Amino acid sequence: MRILETGKVVDPIYLLGTKESNVYLLDGGDEAAILGGGMIYIAPDVIKQIENFHINPKRIKKAIILHSHFDHVGILPYLKKKWQWIEIIGSNKAKELLSKDKVISSIQSMNEMILEKQNMKQKAKELGLNFPKLEVDKVVSEGDTIKVGSFSLKVMEVPGHSSCSIALYEPNLKALFASDAGGIPMGDDVFTAANSNFDEYMDSLLRMSKLDVDIFLAEHYGAITGKDAKKFLEKSIESAKQTRILLEDIYKKYKDISVATEEAVNELMPKKDQDFLPREVISIVVGQMLRYIGKTRSGRSN
Numbered sequence: 119m120r121i122l123e124t125g126k127v128v129d130p131i132y133l134l135g136t137k138e139s140n141v142y143l144l145d146g147g148d149e150a151a152i153l154g155g156g157m158i159y160i161a162p163d164v165i166k167q168i169e170n171f172h173i174n175p176k177r178i179k180k181a182i183i184l185h186s187h188f189d190h191v192g193i194l195p196y197l198k199k200k201w202q203w204i205e206i207i208g209s210n211k212a213k214e215l216l217s218k219d220k221v222i223s224s225i226q227s228m229n230e231m232i233l234e235k236q237n238m239k240q241k242a243k244e245l246g247l248n249f250p251k252l253e254v255d256k257v258v259s260e261g262d263t264i265k266v267g268s269f270s271l272k273v274m275e276v277p278g279h280s281s282c283s284i285a286l287y288e289p290n291l292k293a294l295f296a297s298d299a300g301g302i303p304m305g306d307d308v309f310t311a312a313n314s315n316f317d318e319y320m321d322s323l324l325r326m327s328k329l330d331v332d333i334f335l336a337e338h339y340g341a342i343t344g345k346d347a348k349k350f351l352e353k354s355i356e357s358a359k360q361t362r363i364l365l366e367d368i369y370k371k372y373k374d375i376s377v378a379t380e381e382a383v384n385e386l387m388p389k390k391d392q393d394f395l396p397r398e399v400i401s402i403v404v405g406q407m408l409r410y411i412g413k414t415r416s417g418r419s420n
Contacts, residue, residue, distance in 0.1 A: 183209075276300075317414075
């Protein structure tokens with residue numbers, strides 16, 4: 119089953135934000151946590167949803183970054199400013215990246231582009247929505263456990279989509295918070311986003327596919343439950359295999375990253391869902407994958 123609407127996914131997990139950019143709230147009883155950071159423009163929606171679901175913000179003690187891309191950390195500076203008691207948690211690599219002025223500037227620039235697309239620049243200015251900086255308060259790594267009230271989130275390092283990606287697995291709920299490291303649901307398909315390292319991306323998918331998953335929680339296009347959740351990572355692995363073949367063929371044909379990127383985006387850009395990330399962002403993702411393929415092909419030829 120696919121869940122796109124905000125509200126309860128299962129009893130302790132709420133989907134917040136919008137269908138194209140969502141975060142989750144895990145309610146552990148005496149405390150709760152925000153998982154993911156979404157795009158900057160969903161901040162007012164998230165605040166309103168938390169109010170509507172009668173969740174006391176004082177119980178939200180943690181916000182966990184699953185990776186540091188602009189569309190997955192956007193609301194966190196705003197939440198930290200509004201609720202100063204929240205502890206920001208992420209990988210060591212995420213902490214390192216988010217300490218760099220160049221990275222912060224890039225995140226701010228990308229979020230401004232999205233705000234303009236959403237016709238929200240004036241509202242963002244009124245609310246003070248920006249991305250000045252984001253300090254990771256606590257670092258976690260492979261094998262660590264993050265306690266959220268009665269729940270225990272097992273940390274997995276899952277690089278490939280980004281060098282800083284982590285996934286969180288709650289064994290009692292059989293819930294996997296994988297963000298884009300698990301692939302992006304796109305209608306009945308999966309969009310492969312092996313931005314950082316295609317081989318590591320595939321290895322991470324294979325590791326996650328060994329988990330017993332009843333709830334797969336993506337950060338674009340909602341949550342997947344039941345039999346569909348169990349099959350999702352299999353579909354994601356197959357999508358990655360097919361995407362790699364396509365990109366290898368296109369790169370071999372053109373041997374020019376710019377030309378190959380344009381051709382590949384035409385092939386891979388979602389045809390059905392016009393709320394997907396803008397073409398400019400998809401071009402960045404595809405260009406990164408092609409550069410990795412070009413590098414590996416060059417290495418094989420030496």
